[in-house]
Amino acid sequence: MSRLIRIRTLAALTVLGLAAACSSATDVDEASVTGADSRKSDPAPSSSPFWVDPDSPAAQQIELWRREGRTQDAELLRRIADRPAAQWPAGEIDPGPDVRTATAAASAEGRTALFVAYNIPHRDCGQHSAGGAADADAYRQWIGSFADALGESRALVVLEPDAVAHIVDGCTPGEYHAEREQLLGEAIRRLKQQPHTKVYLDAGNPSWIKEPGKLVEPLRRAGIAEADGFALNVSNFQTDDATKAYGLRLSRDLGGKHFVIDSSRNGNGPLPGVWCNPPGRALGTPPTTETGEPAVDAYLWVKRPGESDGTCEGGPDAGQWWPEYALGLARNARS
Structure with a gap:
């Protein structure tokens, strides 16, 4: 998480914590698992090589709730705080300091730092996450700073969520398609200059571009051949099974490219017609x-x-950070 977002999060923790008592948000809903409150949090599995941020919003929220006497809620939230999640350095500032901080901490523990590079020009078609670099040169400078900060540390980078899928669905205007594909290819090559960095180019999710074959040529033009693979289901709720089946079809079309799946919030699958903060969701695998x-x-x-x-x-x-939504995800989780 960037310093900018972290500062906003810290400020929001207290405000949202005070508001939680009168909130009717998603902490208790019809999808809650009966008796989940009494279950203990599982530690991060030994099969995960990724670094856990000890200063994450979830970790800070736990301390706040413990001071407020919400010990049961704090214990449930360990299901998030004790597990690795990606860092998203913001585009408004140089990503280098935040990337170096995370890689240094991960390296000290012999772990791999997990990042998302999300700053492509004309990002998110002007929707909730609109923004991105001002132009192509600004993006090249940003991704160069990102890569320099990775150094020789072990890292995994998910590159530009939505960027290719928005080419396919036409949300990104046609005059920007060629530039975007060129910038993605340059970003892959620049990041791959770091000796221990893996790069997975985002490819949307099964409910978005329903025919994976439509992604093949845009991914190729964007340099997928030089990446370690592609990423699916970022920030979405499609089930592991549906995403894996989709990914295997796309993998075959790309000559056997490997892929990673975002399982952060797909434990209850999607809520039809709602992709933005749907209620009743759960942590996934x-x-x-x-x-x-x-x-x-x-x-x-x-x-x-x-x-x-x-x-x-x-x-x-x-x-x-939205603590009551986080609590709902943790409460509804199966483990």
Whole structure:
């Protein structure tokens, strides 16, 4: 998480914590698992090589709730705090300091840092996560700083969620398609200059571009051949089974490319028609590299559980910490 987002999160923790008592948000809903409150949090699985941020919003929320006497809720939230989730350095500032901080901490523990690079120009078609670099040169400078900060540390980077899928669905205007594909290819090559960095180019999710074959040529033009693979289901709720089946079809079309799956919030699958802060969702498969499928390199928590999708369903701005939604995800989780 960037310093900018972290500062906003810290400020929001107290405000949202005070508001929680009168909130009717998603902490208790019809999808809650009976008796889940009494279950203990499981530690991060040994099959996960990824670094856990000890200063994450979830970890800070636990301390706040403990001071307030909400010990049962604090214990449930360990299901998020004790597991690795990606860092999303913000585009408004140089990502280098935040990337170096995370990689240094991960390296000290012999772990791999997990990142999302999300700053492509014309990002998110002006929707909840609109923004991105001002132009192509600004993006090249940003991704160069990102890569320099990775150094020789072990890292996994999910590159530009939505960027390719928005080319396919036409949300990104046609005059930007060629530039975007060129920038993605340059970003892959620049990141892969770091000797211990893996790069997975985002490829949407099964409910978005329903025919995976439509992604093949845009992914190729964007340099997928030089990446370690592609990423699916980032910030979405499609089940592991549906996403894996979709990914295997796309993998075959790409000559056997491997992929990773974001399982952060898919424990109850999607809520039809609602992609932004849907109620009743649950944490999914904990991060692991033991997937049981050779083409699936990992299940990851790319979306940080508990951070809002946007100002919908009563949520704060996109990327802001929402403790009661986080609690709902943890309470509904199967483990």
